[in-house]
Amino acid sequence: MIDFENKYFKKFKFSKNRVEKFLSSSLKDLKIAEASNVPEVKFQFAYNSLIKLGISLIACSNYKVSSRMGHHRKILEKTSEILMNEDILLYGNQMRKIRNTELYDSGVIITDKQAKEFLCFAQKVQKLSQVFFKKYFRTLL
Numbered sequence: 721m722i723d724f725e726n727k728y729f730k731k732f733k734f735s736k737n738r739v740e741k742f743l744s745s746s747l748k749d750l751k752i753a754e755a756s757n758v759p760e761v762k763f764q765f766a767y768n769s770l771i772k773l774g775i776s777l778i779a780c781s782n783y784k785v786s787s788r789m790g791h792h793r794k795i796l797e798k799t800s801e802i803l804m805n806e807d808i809l810l811y812g813n814q815m816r817k818i819r820n821t822e823l824y825d826s827g828v829i830i831t832d833k834q835a836k837e838f839l840c841f842a843q844k845v846q847k848l849s850q851v852f853f854k855k856y857f858r859t860l861l
Contacts, residue, residue: 722801724783728794732784742776743853750846759835760822766835766842767815770808773849774799780853792816803848811841 724731746769753765774795775785781802785791793816800809815838822828 722781722798724778724781724798725794728786728788728791729778729783729798730786731782732779733782734779734784739776739779742772742779746770746772746776747846750842753839753842759830759832762835762839763815763830764819766839767819770799770812770815770842770845771795773846777802777849777852799845803845803852805845805848807841808845811838812845815841 749765749769749772753762753769756762756765771792778785778795778798781798785795793813796809796812796816799812800806818828818830818834822830
């Protein structure tokens with residue numbers, strides 16, 4: 721059983737329609753990442769897609785994410801637990817750190833190779849989650 725800490729998550733019953741909207745937003749961001757030739761855009765939208773996917777998985781568990789310091793890390797942690805894949809936390813956390821450095825520090829340069837690798841990772845997680853949603857929630861995908 722997954723522990724949803726009160727500091728980061730609040731019990732909340734989402735409708736199937738609302739979860740589908742979260743998923744749709746995640747897929748939209750993934751498509752933007754796939755279509756872009758700009759490494760920073762590819763990276764940022766792949767990261768956003770991963771976070772939004774995590775929010776949708778957490779919503780399926782009847783929890784709402786609280787926006788506070790550290791909540792992206794918690795989203796990645798719960799996504800990893802829900803999908804039972806440790807790589808999600810490892811690679812997702814690496815993406816989070818790069819994003820934070822780019823956003824809050826002096827910035828970083830995302831190479832085309834890095835952007836493609838992270839996009840590939842986000843696509844893999846998206847596919848893994850589709851199996852989860854179809855099996856456990858019968859969500860239309």
